[in-house]
Amino acid sequence: MRALIVLLSLCVAFSTALAQPKIPLRQMVGWQVVPEQRMVNLGERVVFLLEVRNNSGTPLELRFSSGQQYDVWVYREGEWKEHWRWGEGKAFTLAFTSLQLKPREVRQFRVEWNQKDSNGRQVPSGRYRVEAVLLALSPQGWRDEIKAVAWFTIRSAGRRNVVRVRDLIASPGRWVGQHVILEGRNAGWRPDPNCPICAGGPPVTRSDWVLRDDTGCIYVTGVYAPISTHGQVVTIEGIVRRSSKGQLYIEGRR
Numbered sequence: 702m703r704a705l706i707v708l709l710s711l712c713v714a715f716s717t718a719l720a721q722p723k724i725p726l727r728q729m730v731g732w733q734v735v736p737e738q739r740m741v742n743l744g745e746r747v748v749f750l751l752e753v754r755n756n757s758g759t760p761l762e763l764r765f766s767s768g769q770q771y772d773v774w775v776y777r778e779g780e781w782k783e784h785w786r787w788g789e790g791k792a793f794t795l796a797f798t799s800l801q802l803k804p805r806e807v808r809q810f811r812v813e814w815n816q817k818d819s820n821g822r823q824v825p826s827g828r829y830r831v832e833a834v835l836l837a838l839s840p841q842g843w844r845d846e847i848k849a850v851a852w853f854t855i856r857s858a859g860r861r862n863v864v865r866v867r868d869l870i871a872s873p874g875r876w877v878g879q880h881v882i883l884e885g886r887n888a889g890w891r892p893d894p895n896c897p898i899c900a901g902g903p904p905v906t907r908s909d910w911v912l913r914d915d916t917g918c919i920y921v922t923g924v925y926a927p928i929s930t931h932g933q934v935v936t937i938e939g940i941v942r943r944s945s946k947g948q949l950y951i952e953g954r955r
Contacts, residue, residue, distance in 0.1 A: 725839075725845075726837060726839050726840065726845045726847070727845065727847050728756070729755065729756055729757045729761060730753060730754065730755065730756060730761070730763070730835070730837070730847060731752070731753070731754035731755075731756050732751075732752070732753050732754070732833070732835045732847045732848075732849050733751075733752050733833075733849045733851075734749055734750070734751050734752075734773070734831055734832070734833035734849045734850070734851050735749070735750045735752070735851060736748070736749055736750075736831065736851055736852075736853040737749070737750060738853070739852075739853050739854065739865075739914070739915050740853065740854045740855075740856055740863065740865070740884060741853065741854075741855055741856070742855075742856055743816070743823070743826050743855055743856065743857050744816060744823065745816070746813050746814065746815055746816070747813070747814045747815075747816060747853065747855075748811065748812070748813050748814075749773060749811075749812045749813075749814070749831055749833065749851075750809060750810075750811060751771060751773070751809065751810040751811075751812060751833050751849075752807055752808070752809050752810075753800070753802070753807070753808050753810075753835060754802075754805070754806070754807045754808075755802035755803065755804060755805060755806050755807075756805070757804060758804050758805075759804055760801065760802070760803055760804060761801075761802045761804075762799050762800070762801055762802075763799060763800040763801075763802065763835075763837045763838075764797060764798075764799045764837065764838045765797065765798045765799065765800070765836055765837060765838060766797060766836070766838060766844065767793050767794060767795050767796070767797070767798065767836075768793035768794035768795075768796070768798050769788055769791070769793040769836060770798065770800065770835070770836055770837075771810065771833060771834060771835050771836055772786065772787055772788040772833070772834050772836065773786070773787035773788075773812050773814075773831065773832070773833045773834075774786050774787075774831070774832045774833075774834075775814060775824075775829055775830070775831050775832075776829065776830045776831075776832070777824070777825075777827055777828070777829055777830075778827060778828040778829065778830060778852075783819070784818045784819070784824050784829075785814055785817070785818055785819055785824075786819065787812050787814075789819060812833075816855065824855065825855075826854075826855045826856055826857040827854070827855060828852060828853075828854050828855075828934065829852065829853055829854070829855060830850060830851075830852055831850070831851050831852070831853065832848060832849070832850050833848070833849045833850075834846050834847065834848050834849075835847040835848075835849075852934070854884055862879060862880060862881045862882060863881070863882045863883075863884075864876070864881050864882070864883060865883070865914050865915075865916045865917075866883070866885070866898070866912075866913075866914050866916045866917035866918060866919050867916035867917055868916075869881075869898070869919065869941060869949055870897065870898060870917060870949075873943070873949055876941040876949075877941050877942065877943050877949070878940065878941065878942075879940070879941050880938070880939070880940055880954075881938070881939065881940075881941055881951070882936065882937070882938050883912055883914065883919070883936070883937050883951065884914065884934060884935070884936045884937075885912045885913050885914035885915075885918075885934065885935070886912070886913050886914070886932060886933065886934055886935070887910065887911075887912065887926045887930045887931050887932065887933060887935050888910070888911040888912065888913040888918060888931075888932075889910055889911065889926075889928075889931050890903075890910060890911065891911065892911040892913070892918045892920070893913065893917070893918050896917050896918045896919075898917065898918065898919045898920070898948065898949050898950075899911060899918055899919065899920060900948075901944070901946055901948040903920060903922075904920055904922065904942075904944040904946075904948045904950040905920075905922040905923075905944070905950065906922060908922075908925070909921065909922040909950070910925075910926045912935070912937055912951070919949060919950060919951055920948075920950040920951070921937055921939070921950065921951045921953050922950060922951070922952055922953065923939065923951075923952045923953040923954070924937070924939070924953030924954065924955060937951060937953050937955075938953070938954050938955050939951040939952050939953040939954045939955075940952045940954070
């Protein structure tokens with residue numbers, strides 16, 4: 702009788718363990734891709750930093766069905782055919798591999814691209830999307846791909862004085878009166894409250910709007926940014942000016 706009770710207890714415990722839901726892998730793992738530079742010249746190498754993070758409070762083992770633990774694709778904006786794939790033509794072991802991560806540990810990988818497509822030709826200038834996929838297996842044993850996306854721009858060699866906001870902050874005297882090109886997102890009338898360039902408010906008119914890139918933000922006057930482009934990436938050409946109070950801004954031309 703006692704043996705029967707023990708057997709029943711083991712069966713209940715086993716069935717309860719099976720019934721407990723598994724935590725999805727993507728809830729335990731953080732995964733991102735970051736271009737080392739958001740804007741590069743035509744022909745220069747492009748560097749992508751891949752980061753995987755253990756978001757759980759316990760050690761985590763990521764398992765993979767082969768030696769390839771991730772892959773990277775590059776697409777031109779508006780196109781769905783890949784221009785380049787990191788894993789294409791590479792040989793990986795077919796044996797299972799794993800990656801051990803301590804709680805909150807971050808592991809980083811570095812991938813370089815020479816701007817050549819899969820046929821060995823230089824890609825054109827423009828805006829590009831990079832997709833990175835972590836090829837991990839779920840606790841149940843099937844592939845549970847986790848994707849991360851980022852954007853970057855390849856500028857043509859003929860576009861001079863393509864700058865970022867931090868360039869203007871670092872050397873304002875160099876750029877005042879210069880014709881420049883900036884690419885960033887239309888932030889409307891809401892600058893970053895911590896941005897030193899925008900601290901004085903609109904420098905010319907109440908219609909001045911804010912251009913924000915990954916290094917800071919700056920007011921633009923003289924050209925109107927449609928509301929339809931709010932939050933979208935836009936390119937502005939103009940002259941760097943300094944107000945009577947010393948505030949830098951862009952006098953847009955187009």
